[in-house]
Amino acid sequence: MVEGQQYEDPGRPKVEAESVDFWYGPTQALFDVSMSVPARRVTALIGPSGCGKSTFLRTLNRMNDVIEGTRLAGRILIDGEDVYRAGTNVVALRKRVGMVFQKSNPFPKTIFENVAYGPRIHGTRNRAELIEIVEQSLIRAALWEEVKDRLDASAMGLSGGQQQRLCIARALAVDPEIILMDEPASALDPRSTARIEDLIDQLRVDYTIIIVTHNMQQAARVSDFTAFFFEGRLIEFGPTKQLFTTPTVKQTEDYITGRFG
Amino acid sequence: MGRPWVDATIAWLMRITTYAIVAVVAYIIFDIVVGGLPAISWEFVFGFPRRSGAEGGILPAIVGTLCLVLGTIAVALPLGMATAIYLSEYARRGRFTGMVRSAIVTLAGVPSIVFGLFGLGLFVLFLDMGASILAGSLTLACMVLPTIIVASEEAIQAVPQSLREGSLALGATKWETIRTNVLPYSIPGMLTGSILGIGRAAGETAPILLTVAAFYLPRLPRSVFDQVMALPYHLYVLATQHPEAEAVRPMQYGTALVLLLLVLGLSLAAILLRGRLRRKYRW
Numbered sequence: 375m376v377e378g379q380q381y382e383d384p385g386r387p388k389v390e391a392e393s394v395d396f397w398y399g400p401t402q403a404l405f406d407v408s409m410s411v412p413a414r415r416v417t418a419l420i421g422p423s424g425c426g427k428s429t430f431l432r433t434l435n436r437m438n439d440v441i442e443g444t445r446l447a448g449r450i451l452i453d454g455e456d457v458y459r460a461g462t463n464v465v466a467l468r469k470r471v472g473m474v475f476q477k478s479n480p481f482p483k484t485i486f487e488n489v490a491y492g493p494r495i496h497g498t499r500n501r502a503e504l505i506e507i508v509e510q511s512l513i514r515a516a517l518w519e520e521v522k523d524r525l526d527a528s529a530m531g532l533s534g535g536q537q538q539r540l541c542i543a544r545a546l547a548v549d550p551e552i553i554l555m556d557e558p559a560s561a562l563d564p565r566s567t568a569r570i571e572d573l574i575d576q577l578r579v580d581y582t583i584i585i586v587t588h589n590m591q592q593a594a595r596v597s598d599f600t601a602f603f604f605e606g607r608l609i610e611f612g613p614t615k616q617l618f619t620t621p622t623v624k625q626t627e628d629y630i631t632g633r634f635g
Numbered sequence: 636m637g638r639p640w641v642d643a644t645i646a647w648l649m650r651i652t653t654y655a656i657v658a659v660v661a662y663i664i665f666d667i668v669v670g671g672l673p674a675i676s677w678e679f680v681f682g683f684p685r686r687s688g689a690e691g692g693i694l695p696a697i698v699g700t701l702c703l704v705l706g707t708i709a710v711a712l713p714l715g716m717a718t719a720i721y722l723s724e725y726a727r728r729g730r731f732t733g734m735v736r737s738a739i740v741t742l743a744g745v746p747s748i749v750f751g752l753f754g755l756g757l758f759v760l761f762l763d764m765g766a767s768i769l770a771g772s773l774t775l776a777c778m779v780l781p782t783i784i785v786a787s788e789e790a791i792q793a794v795p796q797s798l799r800e801g802s803l804a805l806g807a808t809k810w811e812t813i814r815t816n817v818l819p820y821s822i823p824g825m826l827t828g829s830i831l832g833i834g835r836a837a838g839e840t841a842p843i844l845l846t847v848a849a850f851y852l853p854r855l856p857r858s859v860f861d862q863v864m865a866l867p868y869h870l871y872v873l874a875t876q877h878p879e880a881e882a883v884r885p886m887q888y889g890t891a892l893v894l895l896l897l898v899l900g901l902s903l904a905a906i907l908l909r910g911r912l913r914r915k916y917r918w
């Protein structure tokens with residue numbers, strides 16, 4: 375993280391949540407969450423297990439729509455457009471807002487097919503073009519050198535860390551503007567985790583990244599801004615440095631100093 | 636509370652029942668093979684019957700059963716798979732899907748002769764198809780639908796949800812996700828379950844008795860509106876209706892053996908197919 379970078383004017387927010395409430399059937403999981411995520415920065419979501427980090431993350435690309443009986447109130451704006459407005463093209467939204475899951479989920483297809491999957495469904499048919507996209511995406515995801523000789527091998531043969539980077543490459547291949555990561559390194563060993571963190575550091579220049587993490591050091595290392603959630607509410611949001619050194623809310627302080635959670 | 640002899644006894648009881656089952660299967664197969672092999676010849680398999688089946692071959696019955704199997708597959712497989720896809724991927728869990736599921740379970744428990752009567756009433760008479768391959772295949776299809784739906788649903792549900800989410804998160808539509816990331820991995824299971832079910836149907840007599848099977852028709856079918864002979868019914872006729880039932884015993888065994896081989900062949904094909912497709916997709 376470049377010193378001072380986080381304080382330069384981030385311009386208009388990329389993602390804005392306005393009084394978001396969210397329900398799984400009868401149980402409410404988010405309460406009145408409002409937050410502005412700046413463009414081309416890394417924003418970390420932290421908080422104890424079950425506090426609604428994943429739920430909030432999944433409202434941003436409407437992945438919660440997949441779950442039966444869910445309901446959202448309030449607004450989620452991306453570049454000022456309400457993504458829950460009737461008539462929103464969810465497919466186009468998810469193309470702009472990529473997602474990397476906690477448990478890497480490569481398709482049981484070849485490495486090439488995994489990365490080419492997104493561009494294909496979005497209409498890229500030209501083989502040469504696909505090859506170019508796959509190569510570029512794998513390079514950006516820092517995986518190219520390891521797999522360039524076995525693009526036609528099954529993705530299931532990769533190590534856990536490689537699989538997760540493949541999933542990142544797969545998300546990059548559709549050229550998103552925002553990348554959501556739900557504990558992308560929680561199942562990985564320290565070396566793979568370090569690689570993912572390096573990768574996030576490189577991607578921050580071009581993408582707006584929102585990352586859920588349980589690891590306080592990781593949040594401090596990779597993020598420019600941090601949001602602390604507790605029991606479905608956003609307790610505190612601010613520049614990472616500030617939040618970790620001089621939290622304004624007692625609960626935040628208790629959490630980051632390890633007094634609960 | 637260590638009473639090792641209880642454990643040992645239970646293990647032995649289980650072992651004995653398992654062996655008993657294997658013994659029964661082995662005896663049935665042994666009996667049919669020993670009785671049937673002498674009857675098997677080029678003429679028996681590829682010839683036409685003479686003197687109401689007392690002499691000659693069983694080609695029309697073999698072809699008839701093959702036609703019925705293909706017809707059943709053509710009707711039941713797409714219908715069953717579509718239903719399974721709808722139920723597990725699209726339908727919301729509610730009262731309606733609950734009713735559909737109970738209907739499917741009930742259908743699975745209906746005796747095959749009732750399917751025969753139903754086919755006679757609906758396809759043969761009401762829809763005026765007459766006794767025909769079409770009516771018989773449709774009847775058999777109704778009978779195997781529950782098996783196909785249940786097997787297909789299981790296969791679909793075995794595909795991890797994380798793959799669907801991965802695909803959707805890339806902006807794939809629901810159908811694109813199903814087509815590229817659910818069906819390819821579940822089709823092996825769907826096919827295996829379905830073919831096993833259809834193999835069972837191929838050996839059924841009751842459903843075809845009233846809808847397609849001819850007592851004695853020594854020629855090959857020319858269209859789906861023709862009646863045909865069929866192996867299980869031919870076997871039944873030879874064993875119980877034939878004036879010289881004792882004398883045609885080898886023909887009965889031969890027919891039984893051919894039927895057995897056909898059904899086992901189907902199962903084997905299903906298993907090989909599954910193995911091939913499984914190797915392609917693993918997670």
Ligand SMILES: Nc1ncnc2c1ncn2[C@@H]1O[C@H](COP(=O)(O)OP(=O)(O)OP(=O)(O)O)[C@@H](O)[C@H]1O
Pocket residue numbers: 398401403421422423424425426427428429430441588
């Ligand atoms: N599919 C679901 N159906 C019903 N309730 C759910 C569902 N998913 C999450 N919840 C509930 O919503 C609340 C928030 O869950 P969420 O997964 O967002 O927490 P989280 O902060 O991501 O936790 P973790 O750190 O353990 O991943 C929890 O109480 C959880 O039990």
Ligand SMILES: [Mg+2]
Pocket residue numbers: 427428429556586
């Ligand atoms: Mg979570």
